[in-house]
Amino acid sequence: MLFFSGYHLRRRTPPVYCYILPNWPRFSRAAVLFVALSLLLESSKAETIMHPVEKQITRGAGGKILTNAGVWSPDGEWIVYDSRSDPAGEVFDGSTIEMVNVRTDEVRELYRSTNGAHCGVASFNPRTPQIVFILGPENPTPDWSYGPFHRQGVVLDLGKPRAGAPRGGMVNLDARDLVPPFTPGALRGGTHLHVWDGAGDWVAFTYEDHSLAQFAMETPTNGINLRNVGVCVPGHPVRVPKDHPRNHDGAFFSVLATRTVANPRAGSDEIKRASEEAWVGTNGYLRPDGTRQHRALAFQGRLAGLNTETNSEVFIVDLPGDVSIPGDGPLAGTAGRMPFPPRGATQRRLTRTINRKYPGLQGPRHWLRSSPDGSRIAFLMKDDSGVVQLWTISPNGGEPRQVTRNPWPVTSTFTWSPDGRWVAHAMDNSVSVTEMDSGLTTRLTPRCEDVVAPRPEACVFSPDGSRIAFIRRLPSPEHPANQICMVTLGH
Numbered sequence: 001m002l003f004f005s006g007y008h009l010r011r012r013t014p015p016v017y018c019y020i021l022p023n024w025p026r027f028s029r030a031a032v033l034f035v036a037l038s039l040l041l042e043s044s045k046a047e048t049i050m051h052p053v054e055k056q057i058t059r060g061a062g063g064k065i066l067t068n069a070g071v072w073s074p075d076g077e078w079i080v081y082d083s084r085s086d087p088a089g090e091v092f093d094g095s096t097i098e099m100v101n102v103r104t105d106e107v108r109e110l111y112r113s114t115n116g117a118h119c120g121v122a123s124f125n126p127r128t129p130q131i132v133f134i135l136g137p138e139n140p141t142p143d144w145s146y147g148p149f150h151r152q153g154v155v156l157d158l159g160k161p162r163a164g165a166p167r168g169g170m171v172n173l174d175a176r177d178l179v180p181p182f183t184p185g186a187l188r189g190g191t192h193l194h195v196w197d198g199a200g201d202w203v204a205f206t207y208e209d210h211s212l213a214q215f216a217m218e219t220p221t222n223g224i225n226l227r228n229v230g231v232c233v234p235g236h237p238v239r240v241p242k243d244h245p246r247n248h249d250g251a252f253f254s255v256l257a258t259r260t261v262a263n264p265r266a267g268s269d270e271i272k273r274a275s276e277e278a279w280v281g282t283n284g285y286l287r288p289d290g291t292r293q294h295r296a297l298a299f300q301g302r303l304a305g306l307n308t309e310t311n312s313e314v315f316i317v318d319l320p321g322d323v324s325i326p327g328d329g330p331l332a333g334t335a336g337r338m339p340f341p342p343r344g345a346t347q348r349r350l351t352r353t354i355n356r357k358y359p360g361l362q363g364p365r366h367w368l369r370s371s372p373d374g375s376r377i378a379f380l381m382k383d384d385s386g387v388v389q390l391w392t393i394s395p396n397g398g399e400p401r402q403v404t405r406n407p408w409p410v411t412s413t414f415t416w417s418p419d420g421r422w423v424a425h426a427m428d429n430s431v432s433v434t435e436m437d438s439g440l441t442t443r444l445t446p447r448c449e450d451v452v453a454p455r456p457e458a459c460v461f462s463p464d465g466s467r468i469a470f471i472r473r474l475p476s477p478e479h480p481a482n483q484i485c486m487v488t489l490g491h
Helices: 026-048
Strands: 003-005 054-058 063-065 079-084 096-101 107-112 119-124 130-135 154-156 170-172 189-196 203-211 228-233 253-256 273-279 296-304 308-318 346-349 377-382 388-394 397-402 423-426 428-435 441-443 459-461 468-472 481-488
Touching: 026 154, 063 308, 079 119, 079 481, 119 189, 130 189, 154 189, 228 273, 228 296, 273 423, 296 441, 423 459, 428 468
Parallel strands: 003 441, 063 481
Antiparallel strands: 054 481, 063 079, 079 096, 096 107, 119 130, 130 154, 154 170, 189 203, 203 228, 228 253, 273 296, 296 308, 308 346, 377 388, 388 397, 423 428, 428 441, 459 468, 468 481
């Protein structure tokens, strides 16, 4: 495997030598020359395509945090972010959503939370000037403070405020109903990390359930709170009774898409957690019979191993066009059971890695990412040497394909370029891209010290594929702070 340094534009492999004996037949000499020239052309590809230029976009105090996808405005001119007090953003204490212009460095405040609430994890609609983000509880109380099942999604229209939209064009994404019988299309807990599909219509999220969080263990009459994945569908606003102070309406119809169980059977495809999801393709994917599955989510499913350990594998759930039809149980769930997926939601396991030397998905926390055409789902897993590499698998199943074979592990989340040729990620304290067909990796920024290395949370391609947004922790007036940086790929 060749590894190229786009920053230094130097190949790290010896030149290709070709020895031709004078007494070889003419056709043999021609064949050898052809092979040698082909090797030279192939090995020079990564050197000739990129002349990357890095730029720091933000400055000043405050730890900027990027979501792992969807941070670019549709026109590629702005990057949306929030600010938190710790480098990894694990402390959800931000109060503003802002965006920065990548050409002028202008910063605009888009939203400021009030009444003790916090906000963060913002992403753009890929088609229209809207953002979606997490909003924590206003006026928090000891029994209702921010947490996985005490948060919601909100949509902010950056254009003109829509008629009937409160708070200057901002609406609740998901409705909440905490009093049974629950309202179909509403949820009973908290949603997190909202990402639009390629059409800018449906929104995916992860979910945890307030109603079941009161139970410490599963019984014949009740389940327990487990993380799941769901979708919000526009065009069906949901109104709920106001018989609980934390109930609220939602502009979208929300359902869970995945099925989990508290105690998966060892060796089965049952999972106890569904998370780190991604839309499959900008328009779904092609099934083996040539028909198109228009919407599907790939996600990490955590299951029980044969020796009581847990591993995460790649799963997929195909979504129906109409999510308002109940499946095996009520869409809104019951007082003792999680909301049920709609009819036609089909969950399948794609990877089976139990017999590998390092089973399960590995590496930094990462979200699965699909190629734009939906034919490949990328994930991280260790090779037999214990190095975290990029892998892909078809949404139709089959054997995983190892893409990279680098001596350094992938150290961040990742995204595909819009043309499906590249994946951007961090590696060896650099921002890099990997050509997904050949597996060749190009270093875009020079290797640096650990303290200022690209952070693992985000490495996001722009809509036109010419730039990558990421975070470095850099000196600021008072102490080091996360700053948004960008590398431009010159061609």
